[in-house]
Amino acid sequence: MRTILLLFQLKPEQERQIRELVPDWTIVSGSSENLTSEHYKNAEVVLGWDSDMLDALNSGCKLKWVQTSSAGVDRLPLAAFKSLGIQLTSASGIHPVSMAETLFAMLLAFSRNLHHAIRNQSEHIWKASERYYQLSGKTMGIIGVGVIGKEIARIAGAFGMKTIGVRRDPQPVPGVDKIYAMEQLDEVLSQSDVIVNVLPYTRETHHLFNSERFGAMRSDALFFNMGRGSSVDTDALVNALKNGIIRGAGLDVFETEPLPGEHPLWTMDNVIITPHIGGWTDQYKQRVTDILLHNLQAYLTTGKPDRNVVDYERNY
Numbered sequence: 001m002r003t004i005l006l007l008f009q010l011k012p013e014q015e016r017q018i019r020e021l022v023p024d025w026t027i028v029s030g031s032s033e034n035l036t037s038e039h040y041k042n043a044e045v046v047l048g049w050d051s052d053m054l055d056a057l058n059s060g061c062k063l064k065w066v067q068t069s070s071a072g073v074d075r076l077p078l079a080a081f082k083s084l085g086i087q088l089t090s091a092s093g094i095h096p097v098s099m100a101e102t103l104f105a106m107l108l109a110f111s112r113n114l115h116h117a118i119r120n121q122s123e124h125i126w127k128a129s130e131r132y133y134q135l136s137g138k139t140m141g142i143i144g145v146g147v148i149g150k151e152i153a154r155i156a157g158a159f160g161m162k163t164i165g166v167r168r169d170p171q172p173v174p175g176v177d178k179i180y181a182m183e184q185l186d187e188v189l190s191q192s193d194v195i196v197n198v199l200p201y202t203r204e205t206h207h208l209f210n211s212e213r214f215g216a217m218r219s220d221a222l223f224f225n226m227g228r229g230s231s232v233d234t235d236a237l238v239n240a241l242k243n244g245i246i247r248g249a250g251l252d253v254f255e256t257e258p259l260p261g262e263h264p265l266w267t268m269d270n271v272i273i274t275p276h277i278g279g280w281t282d283q284y285k286q287r288v289t290d291i292l293l294h295n296l297q298a299y300l301t302t303g304k305p306d307r308n309v310v311d312y313e314r315n316y
Contacts, residue, residue: 001024002025002044003027003043004028005039005043005045005046006018006029006047006048007049007050008047008285008288009031009285010285010289014285018289018296021293021297021300026042032050032051037055037056040056041059042062045065045299046065047069049076054080057080057084064086065088065305066081066088068089068091070091071094072228073090073316074201074228074315078312082312087309088309088312089291089309091287091308092308093147094287094288096150098278098281100151100155102277102278103196103224104155107222108135110250112132115269115272116129116269117129135161137162138162138193139161139191140195141164141165141188141189143165143166143197144197144199145167145198146167146198149176149198150173150175152198153173153175163176164176164177164191165180166179166188167181168181168182170184189213192218193218195221196226197232199231201227201231201315202314202315203315205228205231207230207236209237214245215245223237223250224250226252232255234254234255234256238265241271242268248272249271249272251272251273252277252278257276258275295307
């Protein structure tokens with residue numbers, strides 16, 4: 001019997017949609033607390049991932065395809081997948097709206113100093129900040145102009161911001177005022193009042209934002225990391241925030257997650273932290289289900305999923 005293992009928990013209605021597509025398959029839903037090694041070994045298709053799957057990979061299994069519930073795949077055993085011929089697809093493309101809204105929640109909080117007002121409110125302190133800012137007329141540098149970057153640029157334009165972007169292919173992008181190549185990153189950083197990192201994690205982006213990158217930014221610049229935690233050298237970021245090299249940072253992702261309780265970022269008044277929830281939305285599970293259903297139909301027809309297929313050479 002062919003089996004799909006759902007490690008990413010779906011709603012009953014979404015499981016029903018899968019059963020209608022593959023009525024003769026076994027569908028197992030659960031987590032490491034209620035699954036056995038046999039469940040892992042017998043799965044041909046897996047939605048989601050957990051570390052217990054590693055034992056199944058090492059001891060022999062039927063796994064042919066993994067559909068992740070996230071856009072990033074850098075935390076998965078990519079080398080093992082490649083060597084075993086396991087196909088991998090991501091949930092890339094379902095995050096633009098929620099990620100953009102999370103970014104602008106942070107950005108507006110900084111511009112109106114709401115992060116300070118909320119802290120003062122908890123202490124019953126009536127105190128205005130020294131300066132407030134408007135977004136209109138500011139320049140936003142979007143590092144990694146994919147589907148999320150395009151949505152961010154669209155909203156930035158509605159606020160009257162100028163948008164410049166960096167991407168591997170520096171061809172013009174509708175809605176972005178100017179596109180630069182990766183080799184021109186420092187030029188973009190030096191022009192930007194607001195810098196948004198939405199790059200995937202690859203060998204090339206590891207610690208891309210280091211002391212030199214922060215040094216290329218304006219002293220009143222705001223930096224937002226909505227991409228991957230390991231693309232930022234955390235020690236260099238802390239130094240830049242402590243020493244006024246940049247004005248502030250909004251951070252949804254980190255090199256180590258959860259962020260350790262004793263980490264200095266927690267207590268900095270020029271930092272806003274969210275716990276890697278930038279892509280979360282009440283529609284998230286249905287969007288993941290839609291990708292799974294599309295890819296499952298292709299898998300049944302051709303033996304291969306065809307949407308968001310991960311390139312093991314690029315890690316995305």
